[in-house]
Amino acid sequence: MYRKHPELLLNLGSCLAVGAIIAIVTFLLMRERASVEQGAIRSAGNIVKLIETDIVRNVELYDLSLQSLIWAVQHPELLGIPAPMRQQVLFNQAFGSTVRGDILWLDQDGKVVADSASTTPRTASFAENPIFQEHRRNPDTGLVISPPFKARYGDPHWLVSFSRRIDGADGKFAGVAIGAMRLSHFNDMFKRLDVGHDSSINLMNVEGRLLARNATEPSVQRNEQIGDSFASRPNFRRLLAEGNGSFTASSADDGQLRLYTFARVQGLPLVLVVTQSVSEVYGAWKRTAILVSTATAVLCIGILWLSQMLGRELKRRRSAERSLEELAATDSLTGLANRRQLDQTLRREWARAQRTQRPVAVLMIDVDHFRGFNQRHGHHGGDEALRRVAGAIAASLLRPTDLAARYGGEEFVAVLPDTVLVGALILAERIRLNVRALPPYGADERSVTVSIGIGVYEPGCAMGLAELMAKADEALYRAKSNGRDRVEAPA
Numbered sequence: 001m002y003r004k005h006p007e008l009l010l011n012l013g014s015c016l017a018v019g020a021i022i023a024i025v026t027f028l029l030m031r032e033r034a035s036v037e038q039g040a041i042r043s044a045g046n047i048v049k050l051i052e053t054d055i056v057r058n059v060e061l062y063d064l065s066l067q068s069l070i071w072a073v074q075h076p077e078l079l080g081i082p083a084p085m086r087q088q089v090l091f092n093q094a095f096g097s098t099v100r101g102d103i104l105w106l107d108q109d110g111k112v113v114a115d116s117a118s119t120t121p122r123t124a125s126f127a128e129n130p131i132f133q134e135h136r137r138n139p140d141t142g143l144v145i146s147p148p149f150k151a152r153y154g155d156p157h158w159l160v161s162f163s164r165r166i167d168g169a170d171g172k173f174a175g176v177a178i179g180a181m182r183l184s185h186f187n188d189m190f191k192r193l194d195v196g197h198d199s200s201i202n203l204m205n206v207e208g209r210l211l212a213r214n215a216t217e218p219s220v221q222r223n224e225q226i227g228d229s230f231a232s233r234p235n236f237r238r239l240l241a242e243g244n245g246s247f248t249a250s251s252a253d254d255g256q257l258r259l260y261t262f263a264r265v266q267g268l269p270l271v272l273v274v275t276q277s278v279s280e281v282y283g284a285w286k287r288t289a290i291l292v293s294t295a296t297a298v299l300c301i302g303i304l305w306l307s308q309m310l311g312r313e314l315k316r317r318r319s320a321e322r323s324l325e326e327l328a329a330t331d332s333l334t335g336l337a338n339r340r341q342l343d344q345t346l347r348r349e350w351a352r353a354q355r356t357q358r359p360v361a362v363l364m365i366d367v368d369h370f371r372g373f374n375q376r377h378g379h380h381g382g383d384e385a386l387r388r389v390a391g392a393i394a395a396s397l398l399r400p401t402d403l404a405a406r407y408g409g410e411e412f413v414a415v416l417p418d419t420v421l422v423g424a425l426i427l428a429e430r431i432r433l434n435v436r437a438l439p440p441y442g443a444d445e446r447s448v449t450v451s452i453g454i455g456v457y458e459p460g461c462a463m464g465l466a467e468l469m470a471k472a473d474e475a476l477y478r479a480k481s482n483g484r485d486r487v488e489a490p491a
Helices: 006-073 076-080 083-090 130-137 184-191 218-223 234-242 283-329 339-356 370-396 421-436 465-481
Strands: 103-107 112-115 158-167 173-182 200-205 210-215 244-250 257-264 270-277 360-367 403-408 411-417 450-457
Touching: 006 083, 006 103, 006 158, 006 173, 006 184, 006 200, 006 244, 006 257, 006 270, 006 283, 083 112, 130 158, 130 173, 173 184, 184 210, 234 244, 234 257, 234 270, 339 360, 339 403, 339 411, 339 465, 360 370, 360 421, 360 465, 370 403, 370 411, 370 421, 411 421, 421 450, 450 465
Parallel strands: none
Antiparallel strands: 103 112, 103 173, 158 173, 200 210, 200 270, 244 257, 257 270, 360 411, 360 450, 403 411
């Protein structure tokens, strides 16, 4: 089929090529997309690790300061030194800075005994504070980190506290060492880290309270504040359950897809979350994908269009070649097969008859008194008569395997495969009558007539193709000798 229709093979090949190009480009784009996603996750993960390290360091410093205060409190001999020197012993002066916050020593009744902010402690009582009460009840609480709060005594910033229980020499409750850290410290640090447009860095405790945030998300900046709870949100529950990692999900704020990269701060009830806008993460990739997809589409369309044009030209060429073949095999005057095609058909049908042991018949047809007709009507009239006779012969052959050809001059031949003598006689008589029924030409009283001789090959006969033609020619000669306008069978 493809040999007869090469344009089909061309179209199939071009379609396969286009499919391969699309598959390769799609694979490369998806691989690049995965690479972009992994790069964004790595970048966010590095930010999380950096912040986690800073948080752990700050918590460790606070804890060391609290433990140092507890050690000093548990050595009464140090408390008798002058107040300025005692202040140096009790408190690390780095925590006297307003950037970090204050450290307090509370006695067993919740009153402030010593204050890192001043040698004269503030007048305040924390007896009703839930954390103070928890330390008094439970000797094994260890380091406690509070939810975010605002101080009752003038500090407008959000803070979290770190506290440890102080035990006396007898092991009984002797007070609490507590330090407050301003969350603005983390906000300032977050602002120095660029996570892209419409993204955020979040620090929360395991209860879902927001402790610190730097956000470029407009909806977040408008609606969410430090201290708000995220505990009921599906995304928070998921990241709390998984501990660390990343996932893509819709934000509860605006419904936009975001990439969440998160980690539980080592050894602390804190969670760090970096959210990135998916449209921001894949923005550059999308622009590249659009450009590459457009170029690929243009290329594929061009390939298909060129294939169609080339296929059309191949079809046109094949049609022209077929027309040339038909012209080369057709008699230009009568439209019947010419002598060349006749010879090919005779050899082919003779070989088939020999191979299949089937009969084949040949009709030799000659127009009667054609020389005189030509003299009366000229060559133009003779040509018209031959065309009419050829039309009558062609109309008489009903099977597609039968062939009518012009043998030369006013002679015609009909090749009839799988035809015995009786069938050949019937067909020859039909041809003779059809020719006789043609209308007269010019002033003639009647139309032209034909004489027909039949040659038949029967399986088992010792006969060659030349002998078959000779027998048909002999029969034709007898038909003309016996008065013309008749059919003669082989002798």
